[in-house]
Amino acid sequence: MKIETNSSVAVVLPPPIGDSLIGMVLVHNLVRNGYQPVVFGWVAEQLADWFPWVRVGRMAEHAGAFDTVIELRPTETGHTLCKSGKPFCLADLPAYHGPIHHMVDRIVEIAGSELALKDVTRSNGLTVPPGIVRNSVANRVVIHPTGSHPEKMWSREKFLALARSLAELGLQPSFLVAPNEFEAWRDIAAQGHEVNALAKLGEVGKWIASSGWFIGNDSGLGHLASSIGVPTLTLFMRRGLARSWRPGWGPGEIVLPPDVVPFGGLKERLWKQLLSVRRVMSGFQTLRDASAAATVR
The missing domain is CATH 3.40.50.2000 (Glycogen Phosphorylase B;)
Known part of the structure; x- marks a missing residue:
């Protein structure tokens, strides 16, 4: 699926923390390739300071607002946000289930092959906010x-x-x-x-x-x-x-x-x-x- 450059894009993260952080790999790659996705999910909301480059949305404010909605697994939220009512679900793709073993690498593979993103990385872009001293x-x-x-x-x-x-x-x-x-x-x-x-x-x-x-x-x-x-x-x-x-x-x-x-x-x-x-x-x-x-x- 090729995302049109000027289309509005949303990414719906799954509720589990680990799945959301892996989903942020996709968000990070979209941003690296010039898109400005709006992200939905409680993990992104609570870690907004750790992902300062991310636009976090609330569903009530964006119903039917997006040309393209990407979700890792099927959700009601994805259908609600999408203008067409048909979100693009990664779990429907063979690449989401293998043969590559690690889930991060599966997301990277999908970003490059299915979404045709040119500049892809395994990083989810998390940044420790200023004022937090690591390993103190x-x-x-x-x-x-x-x-x-x-x-x-x-x-x-x-x-x-x-x-x-x-x-x-x-x-x-x-x-x-x-x-x-x-x-x-x-x-x-x-x-x-x-x-x-x-x-x-x-x-x-x-x-x-x-x-x-x-x-x-x-x-x-x-x-x-x-x-x-x-x-x-x-x-x-x-x-x-x-x-x-x-x-x-x-x-x-x-x-x-x-x-x-x-x-x-x-x-x-x-x-x-x-x-x-x-x-x-x-x-x-x-x-x-x-x-x-x-x-x-």
Whole structure:
């Protein structure tokens, strides 16, 4: 699909944080090629200071306003915004589902081949706002123990054991949860753990940016940490998910359970038991060593 140079363009981002940050790769490439898309989605709204080059819109003000509406997955919003009522959905394209493994690279491929953009990049264009000091608490390790999919969440007890192991190394583990998750984690503060629940995504980004490390489940905040450039360790239940969805911008490593179960469904049921604290700590040490080597270079 060739977008006419003078046409009005909107991009509708999906609600999940990680999907939205990956969708911003498409927005960034549209801007690099001379378009002025208006972006719709709560992630873009809350991170407006981190994407200062982006025009964020609200649906009530733009119904039926756009010649071209691009959405990653089907939404009612896309139909409402489009003059023709027929948005262009990336999920309808074979390239969105492979054969290229990583989702960022799939978006880049679509930008170049399907949208005929000449100047394409893997970057989503996120910029840390002025006044935020990166790595100001260099020994702080942000631990994100939750996520939108419970089956992807490592066990609470193991995250607590991980925090104790990090503290033994002289690091400062800091748990980060959503406001609606705070009550479920409040009790660990009595055990001496730091727990934070920040209301806005921009505040979350600031906390991560000022930290030295990020460890979390396969979830959107890992993509945010990676966009910022904070070294990120992500826990995955199986390798196929990691190939497509591992945080794909800043320095990062993944950790998987040992490959001792032959069937995918069984792997998904047993991965929490199979993935040990020692294995995650080993992955974290690999990330530290790689980051130290990169700093020396």
